[in-house]
Amino acid sequence: MIAEGTSGAERRSAPRVIVLALPALTAILLAACGSPSRTPSGSAAPSIPTPLATSVQTSAGTWATVAMGHLNQPLNTFWQLLFRPAGGTSWSNQVQATAAATNGGLVLASARGRGLLVGVRPTNLLTFSPLIFTSDAGRSWSTGLLGEGLVAHPDALAANSASQLLALVSARAGTQVLSSNSGLSWWRTSITTSALAATVSGRSCGLASITAVAYINGTALAGGSCSRPGVLGIFSERAGSWRLLEAAPPSSLEGDRIEVLALQAGGDGVGALLGISDGSAISLVAAWYVDGRWSSSRALPLSASDEVSSFGPTRGNGIFVLLRASSGPAQLAVASGPGAGWQQLAPPPAGTATVAFGPASSVEALAVQDTVLSVWTLTAHSREWVHGQTIKVPIEFGSSE
């Protein structure tokens, strides 16, 4: 009953073909619509990233924090807490004192040189920040707590004493300044970014973000990024009210957009590291506020390939900046104090994560390669770093996953 061949009309029906073609064309158009398209890139990133690797000095010795492990894997990057006692020449790793996973980073603050406050930044499933404080070179630690997570800025913590503290935290309502006058666990919200931006001072600055906190003679300071050119966004608190520091910023910064990267108390004043943008180039300027007046260093220009990998205090009121370029050696620049220019020291060894000043007039570079920390020393007037101590850190990879 099966026959080869066809029967019936074989005329092609054009309308039928069109009807059949419509769904196919629709599918093609849908598919074409699904093709990759360019998406606008975001522009909310800060102009200059603020690395957490740094060192601070206390009377008991020098503390430093650096990231080690597999630095391209956040949960296998572990921040270390290193300590070199005053007068000593070797470093020890004190990170065990945190009793917490340090993948999110550590924030260090010197309590006017008399103690060290360490904040553990939250990471993974932890959303708040434990705090530890020592005033005896790490022999004993007291603990505290921030109910929110510390932000990722090296000056997100400030201590005027063991009981007078400032913290910059990330809350649901945005970045907030918390303050405590009674220890490590009793915090209150001092001001939020939006509230500060809404003040007269905040509006005159065009405050975009708060990036650092510090104390100057017991007065709380908060530094941020201003969108209005020529305005230096450093605010002080008096009787619960926040205002811009009254002194005019250095005249050399007129017309530039200024971002406060670091604030550090020293002597009777405060030092600041500023990121300066004139619209075409970015540079760093160290500035000091002493006796109600600002003075600043010359600008340290940053090329497109330069990356700020660490900054912090030198001995006295100075500020150091460690720059890493995509090619070529790293740069270590030091602005030693008010009115001083940037001095380039010998390029530090490969892998240098931060530097620490001392003992005496020497500088030590803490270089990291995976789980090995190497300490290199540059003595005064020398152009050569000398390898000294090596610390092998037993990192437990996978323990935070």
Next chain:
Amino acid sequence: MSGMSTGLEANDQTVVSAFHRALLTQGLVILLILMLVGVVWILLRAFQLSRGVTSQGAAPAASPSPFTFPEPAARRLLRLSFGALWIFDGVLQSQPKMPLGMGPDVIQSTAAASPAWVQHLDNALLTVWNYHPIATATAAVWIQLGIGVWLLAAPRGNWSRLAGLASVLWGLNVWVFGEAFGGIFAPGLTWLFGAPGAAVFYCVAGVLIALRESAWTTPRTGRIVLRGMGVFFVGMAVLQAWPGRGFWQGEPRAGAVSGTLTTMIREMSETPQPHLLSSLVRSFGGFVATHGWEVNLFAVIALAAIGTTFLAARPSLVRAGVIAGCVLCLADWILIEDFGFFGGIGTDPNSMIPMALVFVAGYLAITRVPVLATSEADAHATTQQAPARPWRERLRADPAYAFRALAALAALAITAVGAVPMALAATEPHADRIIAEAVDGTPNAVDLSATPFTLLDQHGQPVSLTALHGRAIALTFLDDVCTSDCPIIAQEFRLADGMLGADARRVELIAVDANPLYIAPDYLAAFDRQEGLEGVPNWLYLTGSLAQLKSVWSSYGATVEYSPGGAMIAHSESADVIDGDGHIRYVLDTDPGPGTGASKSSFAVTLADALESAIHSS
């Protein structure tokens, strides 16, 4: 769709063994059903023979067969080939990696490039699959085997048409959920990689099988099929030629950005498979890398030419198109789709074979139609089925009908053996225990006395274990500043509490601080806020002096140690389930493993079961 998997290795032995056990059990059930059907067939046949019905159905009364012409060739091709394909797919679904690999490696990865709404839709199946990997994986095996057997065993009539309908329904399910609409909403859609998805052709074949057989007695159906395929091929040619989609590009130079086709072929060649095949695919990939533009031009011309012959629907042209189409499909199947089923999680032989079967069926439908009758009476006899008789009578009088009906029922039973447990699992919001078992093993049944202690809760209030007698207790040890496992374990406890329903009032969930530094109640309260445990009335997070804590840790065998290098505190992960008389009844490993929704839910089910048992044992 982050987190939408079990997080376990696809070849996890616990799950694979459970999968094999389930297949064996269900296979035995099916064997019993088949035996039962066989017995019914023997009895029915004996009855028919007693009434003088021969195997040809020559009953004394009249010829019982309603069909006056053999099954049309096109339909037979579709029914037998897609029946075989469904069986092959069912066998592929029984690969050991299916329960755990299907979700992340097939469903999730297929949907990953599609728009959010497609991913959202696919999440529904993904969640069911990940929460119930055994029930869903075995269901896929039996449903596909069942449909395949059904198509093969029921050649004619309504049973056969129903098999076609079943093929459509399951094919649609596979296309939407398993293939994310064949990727038609994702960028990079191309015929060469199998667009618009193999399941579409299973659906098309199912629709054609489900048609009344009279639809095959003229070439009209065949022409519709061919013109549909013609439009599809021409459309795919246009899409292939569309600029800016990466198909005109091979690999301009070593290290440069590869074209879409080159990248795809390379990925395919890395699939676990016999060396001969991988080297063949790799060689072709090398050819495409150097001649990307020419290969794409060939594909565009070939697709357009084949599509045009189909649109013409003239037998001579179509024959050439069918031959060219078969050659092109075969070449694509081998050199680009890499047969589609290697690597342990291949679910079908991809789209080229079913696609070719559909257009070959279209060709047969216009060239091999039942002969048209010359007289009106013959025409009626040829195109119309005989008047329908009651099914009971046909069962008694027509052996072929009886066999088809019983075979279809058996196939339906095979499908049901898979589908029913899957349907039941889909209504169950909690994950199967097997996932927790794969991560932590089964709970350890013990009978030990729980050491009494008194500590402070998260509000600073003293809590004594002795005072909690009469209630079942789940006791564990959590680090309050832990960044990974402890928050997950706390969530598992909360989930288990919810599963207990009214029985939760007879249960206390207790965690003892397992951090030697952060021991103030403030930390416990911060942990509770973080985990949303403040509102759980029977949740107690306990702390005390370091000496008190050390004593409790020691009593319950918990180890708590500082870790070097910036790692969190290391502590043992277990939970004791204590009954109302103060006896430890179960010890559970609480390592949350991957900490996915499925593993959390699965552990919570296990814990809730242990607590229920403890409630009723005291």
